[in-house]
Amino acid sequence: MAFEPPRRLVRALGETAPDGDGWLERLPGTVRQAVALRGLTVERVQVPGGRSSLVLLVRTADGTPAVLKLAPRRARPECERAALAHWNGRGAVRLLEPFTTEGELLLERLHPDVSVRSLPEAKALLEAAGTLRRLWVEPPAGHSFESVAERTARQAAAMRAGAEADPEAAPLVDAALAVRDELMAEPPEDRLLHGTFRQSKVLAGDRMPWLAVGPDPVVGEPAFDLARLVRDRVEDLIAQTSGPSTTRRRVKRLAESLEVDQERLRGWTLFRAVESGVRARRVGREQDAELLLEFASWL
Known part of the structure; x- marks a missing residue:
């Protein structure tokens, strides 16, 4: 999948890691692996998206709309996963899978533009x-x-x-x-x-x-x-x-x-x-x- 990370994400990551840590450079390969591992179909990158993660609108193998979120370690994605698991959909977006790969979260699809x-x-x-x-x-x-x-x-x-x-x-x-x-x-x-x-x-x-x-x-x-x-x-x-x-x-x-x-x-x-x-x-x-x-x- 060829894509450009949203400028908002690139700018924000530059503020938190001005010397870079290689996460953005590795991102295309990370996306390909994450999508293949789960058998997902990518619809589009959510723009402007977040300041600390890449958000992809995807469909699972059975056609269910979902969101694949990828974030660097400094954004504490595993803490986010733990909190979402504890809330279990109460007031918050629901996780669609248990831990699979660090920094990758598969989430229920909301209406991202509303x-x-x-x-x-x-x-x-x-x-x-x-x-x-x-x-x-x-x-x-x-x-x-x-x-x-x-x-x-x-x-x-x-x-x-x-x-x-x-x-x-x-x-x-x-x-x-x-x-x-x-x-x-x-x-x-x-x-x-x-x-x-x-x-x-x-x-x-x-x-x-x-x-x-x-x-x-x-x-x-x-x-x-x-x-x-x-x-x-x-x-x-x-x-x-x-x-x-x-x-x-x-x-x-x-x-x-x-x-x-x-x-x-x-x-x-x-x-x-x-x-x-x-x-x-x-x-x-x-x-x-x-x-x-x-x-x-x-x-």
Whole structure:
């Protein structure tokens, strides 16, 4: 099969592994082997696709529509597999096979071009939040998922380094790190979290109206998961003169609807927005950085 990886994927992988690791170069051969192993027929590459994986729309040998997802080890595809297996279709896309090959997931076919983001904003937030609630379950016994404490400690170290090189962002970084320390002092009960949840990660399905895809699972408090949803459509929020007040109302509404502590949600929203803004600036996505840091300043 001859194809070009989506530019979005190539660009994003270049940010996470600027010196390369050979995964993209090996990808054509990996695809051929994965397709042959399962007797699949490839329909097309999903474009723009994800930022850390190649997504192929395929049919199985009996004609069933499916998705073949291939991801490099640094994208933690085996953690994604473990989370999807634990959810077993509850609120999330379903695995169609047990472990076959590392970094290759065969998934049920959803409607890849129809995300909850296509709905009006208020309805989209409602449907996304309802989907997210179903994912918050007890993690499996003996799991190896990263914890919120571990993930944010790693991120905090990178944020400190970023602040040293960017004095303008330093006050926001200091505020975000301080609120993280407060939040980690008394963490609530742990749940299995999606980890990177947003409206574009919720696709239309057949067995359920909306199902989540593409988790980067982590174990911790639900407010951490919900925080990423607060800033969805951040470019629209920034364009509104009422952006700050709209954001505060969104925090309140989401916290109440999902029974999450409002101040903890505000704190994690601040931390995650600053972390994303500093990271965007570090890899040269200046426009994204400006949007995220301005949004964070409202919190």
